[in-house]
Amino acid sequence: MPTHQDFELESLVKAKATRFTAPSELSKKIGIAIRQEDLISAALKKTIRRTVWPQWFNLGLSFAFGLLLSVGLLRIYPMSNDQEVLSQEIVSGHVRSLMAGHLADVASSDQHTVKPWFTGKLDFSPPVQDLKAEGFALSGGRLDYVDKHPVAALVYQRRLHTINVFVWPSESNPSQDMKPLSRQGFNLVNWKDAGMQFWAVSDLAADELKTFAQLMQQVAAKPAS
Amino acid sequence: MDRTRQFEALALPHLNAAYNLARWLLRDEYHAQDVVQEAFLRAFRYFDSFKGGDARPWLMGIVRNTCYSWMRENSRRAEQPLELDEDLENDAYEHGGHQTQNNPETLLMQKHESSRVNAAIERLPAVFRETLMLRELEDMSYEEIAQIAGIPLGTVMSRLSRARRLLREILTEVIKED
Numbered sequence: 001m002p003t004h005q006d007f008e009l010e011s012l013v014k015a016k017a018t019r020f021t022a023p024s025e026l027s028k029k030i031g032i033a034i035r036q037e038d039l040i041s042a043a044l045k046k047t048i049r050r051t052v053w054p055q056w057f058n059l060g061l062s063f064a065f066g067l068l069l070s071v072g073l074l075r076i077y078p079m080s081n082d083q084e085v086l087s088q089e090i091v092s093g094h095v096r097s098l099m100a101g102h103l104a105d106v107a108s109s110d111q112h113t114v115k116p117w118f119t120g121k122l123d124f125s126p127p128v129q130d131l132k133a134e135g136f137a138l139s140g141g142r143l144d145y146v147d148k149h150p151v152a153a154l155v156y157q158r159r160l161h162t163i164n165v166f167v168w169p170s171e172s173n174p175s176q177d178m179k180p181l182s183r184q185g186f187n188l189v190n191w192k193d194a195g196m197q198f199w200a201v202s203d204l205a206a207d208e209l210k211t212f213a214q215l216m217q218q219v220a221a222k223p224a225s
Numbered sequence: 226m227d228r229t230r231q232f233e234a235l236a237l238p239h240l241n242a243a244y245n246l247a248r249w250l251l252r253d254e255y256h257a258q259d260v261v262q263e264a265f266l267r268a269f270r271y272f273d274s275f276k277g278g279d280a281r282p283w284l285m286g287i288v289r290n291t292c293y294s295w296m297r298e299n300s301r302r303a304e305q306p307l308e309l310d311e312d313l314e315n316d317a318y319e320h321g322g323h324q325t326q327n328n329p330e331t332l333l334m335q336k337h338e339s340s341r342v343n344a345a346i347e348r349l350p351a352v353f354r355e356t357l358m359l360r361e362l363e364d365m366s367y368e369e370i371a372q373i374a375g376i377p378l379g380t381v382m383s384r385l386s387r388a389r390r391l392l393r394e395i396l397t398e399v400i401k402e403d
Contacts, residue, residue, distance in 0.1 A: 017343055020245045033266050
């Protein structure tokens with residue numbers, strides 16, 4: 001049974017404790033985030049949607065639709081087949097690293113621990129920078145295998161999100177601007193810089209991943225400390 | 226109306242309650258914003274599995290769980306949710322019966338000290354803090370709190386009385402410190 005004191009305490013808390021209200025930009029941010037999410041899931045659903053037409057018609061229709069979709073997609077994303085396969089490999093690598101709980105061979109937030117770890121394991125030295133001050137904390141690195149190469153995978157954390165950055169030497173172009181894309185709900189950014197190619201992949205929002213990629217490029221441009 | 230608008234119409238009216246819960250649990254405005262955004266995105270992903278009815282406990286439950294996952298992953302900065310001895314509430318009312326003069330509530334009420342009351346609530350363990358603020362600041366029913374926290378009704382009541390008793394102790398200390 002509540003006592004007189006309980007009522008007093010209740011009125012004190014009600015009268016004096018702060019009711020925090022959400023900053024106005026929060027609802028805008030949420031609106032943007034769910035619309036991005038909606039676009040991704042709608043695109044995925046479209047490819048598996050079925051109609052109630054007879055089977056032969058359905059087959060013909062889906063063939064025509066598939067053709068149309070791939071032509072349309074190719075026009076929107078003029079991407080070579082190689083790039084398509086590669087982006088799929090990157091997403092698989094990211095998902096596998098999270099599923100197997102094998103995110104890092106060297107778990108450290110110190111760039112001076114992570115970078116030397118790769119020496120002797122790879123025939124190149126990936127640029128490693130902690131971006132903790134910018135909100136992307138380095139959490140480690142591991143070896144991975146992408147596109148028939150042993151590659152360096154750098155792991156960063158942003159809030160509850162994990163970012164994998166796959167790095168290996170670029171055989172063709174020494175540099176290339178950032179290319180954002182999304183696969184299975186994951187966002188990817190691909191760029192080439194100073195003879196290396198970079199693939200960043202995460203479930204982080206596309207604009208945040210882009211910010212991350214820009215930061216990586218900026219610090220890579222500075223001489224290493 | 227498309228899915229995003231439907232979701233917004235359902236979820237955004239509870240944004241302040243969601244933020245208030247996250248802000249009290251995480252005790253930091255920026256982390257609270259991040260976690261609420263993350264929680265709303267999760268809710269949107271599960272939107273198809275929402276069976277209708279009152280959206281508030283459903284949504285607040287997701288916000289709460291996202292807060293606790295965040296706290297677990299950042300346990301250096303925030304405490305772990307406590308394992309509690311729920312039987313301890315049995316003596317919660319033993320200290321009843323004091324006269325109202327010179328008790329911490331009366332003194333603080335007179336002095337208009339919001340910052341002290343806030344600081345005292347912040348010192349409560351997370352599970353008590355959330356129960357107290359959902360009840361007193363959001364005026365939620367015991368049933369709704371039970372649904373949000375995923376605990377039996379009796380546990381809500383015992384946590385609430387334990388929260389009040391602890392808060393009273395902390396407030397008494399705060400007054401003494403003056």
